[in-house]
Amino acid sequence: MNIKVYPSQVHGSIKAPASKSYTHRVLFCSALANGRSIVRNPLLCSDVYATINALRSVGVEVYVNNESIIVDGGELTQPQNPINCIESGTTMRFTVGLCSLINGKSIVTGSKSLLRRPIKPLVDALNVLGAKCTCINGLPPITVEGVLKGGSVLVDSSLSSQFISSIMIAAPKSSIGVEIRSIVEPVSKPYILITLDVMNSFNVSVKYSNDFKFISVERQNYTPKDFTVEGDWSSAAILLVLGVVGGMVTVQGLNMNSFQGDKSIVDLLKLINIPIEIGNNYVSVTKHLIKPFEFNISDTPDLFPILCVLSACSIGTCRLYGVNRLRFKESDRVVAMADGLMKMGVNVALSSDYIAIKGGRVMGGVTIDSYNDHRIAMAFTVLATIADNPIIIKNAECVSKSYPSFWDDVRRLGVKFEVV
Incomplete structure (x- = not known):
C-alpha cells in the first residue's frame, strides 16, 4: 500500500499506544x-503477534482479546x-533464549530482513552456558538444543542489549543461575532497565552493577502477574515531533x-x-522554531528516524551520533533516512558514526x-506535513509492526493523506 501525504496542520490529543518493549517482555x-498471568493494555501489533505465536509453538497457552x-x-x-519470528528481532532473540530451556531441538527463523540481523553474540553466550546453539556466519536461522546449565559468561553487547535481556529472562530457569559480564558497556541500557523492571514485577531478583557490565541472576521461579502495560514513548516521540513542526499535539x-x-x-x-x-500522564507541545542540536542515540536508537526529521526542520545543522548499529535494524536506517531526506531536498552529510x-x-x-x-514510514509522514509538495510513501502499511492505529491517529x- 502506497500513501500520499499532503502538507497539513495538526491539532489534537491522542492516547499513546502501549509499549511494545514492555509487552514483549x-x-x-x-x-x-x-x-495464569494477565497482560492488560497490551500492544497488539505484528511484532507482538510474532511473540504470541512463538510462545504457542513451545506449548504455552495464550488467549488474546481486545x-x-x-x-x-x-x-x-x-x-x-x-519458529518463524517474521520481522521481530526482539521475538527472535528472546525466543532463542527461551528455547535453550527446552530439552530437544528447536529452530528459530524469520523473514528475509530478520535473517540479516546479527545473532552470534547470543549464540556464543548460550553455548558457554551449556546450551547447544548453531547458526551460519553469525546470522539466523538458529538451531537450539537445551538445556541451559548456567555459570559465568562474557557477552559482546556492543550491537544490541537484547542479547543480555534474552539471557536474563532465561537465567532464572537455568540449573545453577547465570552471571553475565559484558566486554564493553552495553548499548541501549534503558532496555535492560525495562527487562529488570518486568522481571522484578514477576518476583525475580537480579543483581547488577550500575553500568550493567555485571549482572547476576540466581535460579528461582517466576510468579504469575496481573500486569498493565504503560504507554509507548517511541510512538509518543513521533506524535510530539509532529506537533512541534506542524501545530499542537497532546x-x-x-x-x-x-x-x-x-x-x-x-x-x-x-x-x-x-x-x-x-502533566501526570501527558505531554503537550506547540509548533515552534527549532534550534540546532546534537544528540547521541546510542541508548535510544528508535528515536533516530524522527530526530532526523526534527533536524531537517531546524534553523541550522544538527548532528546525531552513535548511528553505526542502526544499519542492522529492519532496514539500514542510516541509508534509508539519508536517501529520503536528500530526495526531499535536505542537505545531509554522513561520517563514520554520525549524521549531519x-x-x-x-x-x-x-x-x-x-x-x-x-x-x-512514520518519520517521513511527519516530514511530509511541512513539505512544499505532497510525498508518496511506499509500503506504508508497515507501520502495523509497532503502531497499527498510526494512520487513524494522525488523521x-x-x-x-490518501491511498494511491
Missing part, C-alpha cells in the same frame, strides 16, 4: 511463570516446526517515571526551548521508499 516472563492477553505459563515443550497515557529511554525526547525538546507542558543534517526548505514532490521499516490530528 511481559509475555516471555508470563510464559515462564507457573500459572483489552488483554491471558498467558498460562510454566511447562515448555519442543516445537514441532521451525499525547496522553504516558508514564513520566518510565524506564523507557525514548522518554528523553522530552529533555531534548526542553533543551531547544520548545513550548512543552508536562542541515535544516531548511523541504521540497517534497517525491516518492519515498520506506524499506518496509515502520519507523522510516484525527489533521494529517491529510
